[in-house]
Amino acid sequence: MKTVTNRMKMTIAGYSNNESLARMCVAAFAAQLDPTVEEISDIKAAVSEAVTNCIVHGYRDTIGDIDITLRILDGDTLYIKISDKGTGIEDIEQAMQPMFTTCPEGERAGLGFAVMESFTDTLRVHSRPGKGTAVTMTKVLRRRG
Amino acid sequence: MAVEIRYENNTMTAVISGELDHHAAAEIRMTIDGELGRCSPETLTFDMSGVTFMDSSGVGLVLGRLRTVQQWNGKVRISDPSPRAEKILKLSGLNALIVRSSAGKKAKK
Ligand SMILES: Nc1ncnc2c1ncn2[C@@H]1O[C@H](COP(=O)(O)OP(=O)(O)O)[C@@H](O)[C@H]1O
Ligand SMILES: [Mg+2]
Numbered sequence: 001m002k003t004v005t006n007r008m009k010m011t012i013a014g015y016s017n018n019e020s021l022a023r024m025c026v027a028a029f030a031a032q033l034d035p036t037v038e039e040i041s042d043i044k045a046a047v048s049e050a051v052t053n054c055i056v057h058g059y060r061d062t063i064g065d066i067d068i069t070l071r072i073l074d075g076d077t078l079y080i081k082i083s084d085k086g087t088g089i090e091d092i093e094q095a096m097q098p099m100f101t102t103c104p105e106g107e108r109a110g111l112g113f114a115v116m117e118s119f120t121d122t123l124r125v126h127s128r129p130g131k132g133t134a135v136t137m138t139k140v141l142r143r144r145g
Numbered sequence: 146m147a148v149e150i151r152y153e154n155n156t157m158t159a160v161i162s163g164e165l166d167h168h169a170a171a172e173i174r175m176t177i178d179g180e181l182g183r184c185s186p187e188t189l190t191f192d193m194s195g196v197t198f199m200d201s202s203g204v205g206l207v208l209g210r211l212r213t214v215q216q217w218n219g220k221v222r223i224s225d226p227s228p229r230a231e232k233i234l235k236l237s238g239l240n241a242l243i244v245r246s247s248a249g250k251k252a253k254k
Contacts, residue, residue, distance in 0.1 A: 020168065023198075049201060107202075107208070109202075109204035
């Protein structure tokens, strides 16, 4: 069991102009682990994908709340949970396939999960149709002694 | 987020600067599509040298325009992507569209 050495929670309205706000807040929280510029950029991209998915897929034609939970685990790992109470995902395995999208007319590339996966260390997706979706990511940031 | 449109011969260049996410892509798409509807260029070039942040929405933006210009057998190029843009482009396979201009090469040195 990992020890939580710092934590933060926020709820943002699912407006697309809040995507950059979410990225900035997570980056500011992650800064305490002294990440590299590249690591910060990777975290921002992963957060952007998860938040965009809540807005575009979770809430589609409505504006709902997006909950973001941030933790520092064992003093070296960033934990990020991003969730919505929207449509949910029927088949998570299929949804996570690169290039799979249920929304091509919205100009999605089907690469959101691929970005989250490659830019973080762990990615878990929980979802229930009609209930919502939660994406949990972790990234170890302080490997340098 | 900003997009500036330039023309040279039969090439239309969309110079994108700042953060390219889903929110910004929606606005950029409208500007580019308005221009494409008027002039059907042979080549559409995305100048991504000034992109400071990009996620997969940038890939969607390029793919959508690719579909449009292919209606008249046009081409799409991505010139001098910033390191962040290039990282996402590589992941998507769109790095085949990347070209380096001489200006971009100089800037890298
Ligand atoms: N928060 C969410 N709520 C509902 N469906 C989602 C959510 N996140 C992802 N999905 C589903 O997973 C698919 C793949 O997501 P992603 O890899 O980000 O690609 P894209 O967003 O380009 O479609 C989406 O098309 C959608 O069907
Ligand atoms: Mg997505």
